[in-house]
Amino acid sequence: MCTGCGACAQVCGNSALSMEYDDEGFLYPVKDDSLCSGCGLCRRRCHMLVERTANRNTLRVYAAYLPDLSQLYSVSSGGVFWALARHTIEQHGVVYGVEHQSLFDVHHGRAESLEQCVPFRRSKYLESNTKETFRQIKADLEQGRQVLFTGTGCQVAGLYGFFGCKTYPNLVTAEVVCHGVPSMNVFKTYIHELEALRNKKVQEIIYRDKSRGWNQNCIRICFTDGTSEADLSSTTPIHRGYLSGYYSRPSCGGCRYASLPRAADITLADYWQYKGGLRENNQNLGISLVVCSSEKGVACIEKIKHELLIEPSSLEEAVNSCRHLSKAPEESKYRNAFLSHMKKSGFHATFSKFRRKESIARKIAKLNPFGKLIIKILRNKGENYE
Numbered sequence: 001m002c003t004g005c006g007a008c009a010q011v012c013g014n015s016a017l018s019m020e021y022d023d024e025g026f027l028y029p030v031k032d033d034s035l036c037s038g039c040g041l042c043r044r045r046c047h048m049l050v051e052r053t054a055n056r057n058t059l060r061v062y063a064a065y066l067p068d069l070s071q072l073y074s075v076s077s078g079g080v081f082w083a084l085a086r087h088t089i090e091q092h093g094v095v096y097g098v099e100h101q102s103l104f105d106v107h108h109g110r111a112e113s114l115e116q117c118v119p120f121r122r123s124k125y126l127e128s129n130t131k132e133t134f135r136q137i138k139a140d141l142e143q144g145r146q147v148l149f150t151g152t153g154c155q156v157a158g159l160y161g162f163f164g165c166k167t168y169p170n171l172v173t174a175e176v177v178c179h180g181v182p183s184m185n186v187f188k189t190y191i192h193e194l195e196a197l198r199n200k201k202v203q204e205i206i207y208r209d210k211s212r213g214w215n216q217n218c219i220r221i222c223f224t225d226g227t228s229e230a231d232l233s234s235t236t237p238i239h240r241g242y243l244s245g246y247y248s249r250p251s252c253g254g255c256r257y258a259s260l261p262r263a264a265d266i267t268l269a270d271y272w273q274y275k276g277g278l279r280e281n282n283q284n285l286g287i288s289l290v291v292c293s294s295e296k297g298v299a300c301i302e303k304i305k306h307e308l309l310i311e312p313s314s315l316e317e318a319v320n321s322c323r324h325l326s327k328a329p330e331e332s333k334y335r336n337a338f339l340s341h342m343k344k345s346g347f348h349a350t351f352s353k354f355r356r357k358e359s360i361a362r363k364i365a366k367l368n369p370f371g372k373l374i375i376k377i378l379r380n381k382g383e384n385y386e
């Protein structure tokens with residue numbers, strides 16, 4: 001059940017818990033028995049063990065994007081995060097978001113200037129380590145600073161769990177709709193194999209490259225020699241496997257937070273199926289779906305409205321456009337087999353094997369009953385039906 005939010009480790013006054021990667025490449029709390037006093041605070045503040053009823057309701061839905069097209073180019077969707085961050089910084093507030101410290105270190109960071117918010121832009125399709133963030137947020141809030149926290153729904157729920165029953169009027173939470181977080185081990189294996197194939201080192205990965213437009217979403221891989229390669233996300237193996245659910249965190253399949261009403265004050269997503277008038281001047285550079293689930297969220301969007309091209313939308317259109325707004329991602333039935341096969345055979349060989357398997361399964365599903373019977377007989381005889 002653990003979502004790896006890190007609230008338990010941060011709430012422990014004895015530092016008895018630390019977040020460490022497990023064998024599959026996901027963060028989990030690890031306890032040092034010699035430091036644990038057995039007080040149980042970590043369990044009482046866990047958002048998965050103690051469900052808190054938040055005062056949430058879907059109040060408003062919008063389509064929006066940044067009018068400055070050069071800024072819009074550098075964000076994943078319509079850049080509503082950037083407008084929220086700018087507004088918070090202008091109020092001398094603090095912004096928390098996700099950044100790459102290095103290729104294999106993705107974590108939450110703290111920003112007091114807009115420049116420091118730049119690394120938070122664009123989705124990173126990896127699990128972020130919240131480290132000491134929740135403690136820092138508490139300190140900022142108690143000093144009266146305005147705080148914007150951004151992350152996945154489970155991280156937002158983790159932050160609320162960390163606070164227990166305490167609420168803060170100066171905290172705004174903005175979550176990204178999430179398809180799940182993939183394994184760091186798989187990502188590392190993929191990158192190491194790619195480096196061996198290309199005979200050069202990877203420096204950076206840009207998950208949401210808009211060089212072919214927003215809806216031709218690409219992943220760009222930049223190498224240390226200054227070269228780079230970009231391919232459609234849907235055909236780049238590391239992203240294709242992620243979309244297929246081969247290596248997501250166990251808690252992501254059936255995620256509790258991919259449902260309405262949402263956990264955060266504001267929810268952000270790609271508005272892929274948006275059909276309204278805002279498309280006209282967008283030049284295919286990205287439109288955000290914005291859902292406000294609290295009065296605080298509504299008030300916040302009202303304040304930044306003049307910085308956006310924005311129009312109201314309906315919940316029905318939003319749900320039809322964005323699957324994980326109301327429906328949890330599904331874990332692939334091949335997930336465990338994929339991860340154990342990858343340990344022996346590496347990423348690329350495993351990816352090809354499971355893609356082939358899935359394509360055959362799809363073809364079999366389309367067969368008439370007679371065809372299915374033949375496959376069954378061949379299988380029983382131990383023959384390779386591929």
Ligand SMILES: Cc1cc2nc3c(=O)[nH]c(=O)nc-3n(C[C@H](O)[C@H](O)[C@H](O)COP(=O)(O)OP(=O)(O)OC[C@H]3O[C@@H](n4cnc5c(N)ncnc54)[C@H](O)[C@@H]3O)c2cc1C
Nearest residue numbers: 075076077078079080081097098121122124150179269270
């Ligand atoms: C792992 C992941 C899966 C997603 N899945 C979907 C999906 O299935 N459907 C959909 O419509 N949208 C999805 N999104 C959201 C979408 O990609 C955009 O992040 C969102 O629309 C905000 O875009 P923007 O242009 O406003 O902000 P951007 O400038 O792109 O800002 C990115 C925001 O995302 C946060 N962020 C970046 N990486 C992470 C991370 N690893 N964990 C937590 N927060 C992060 C940053 O802190 C920042 O607030 C996903 C995002 C992530 C990170």
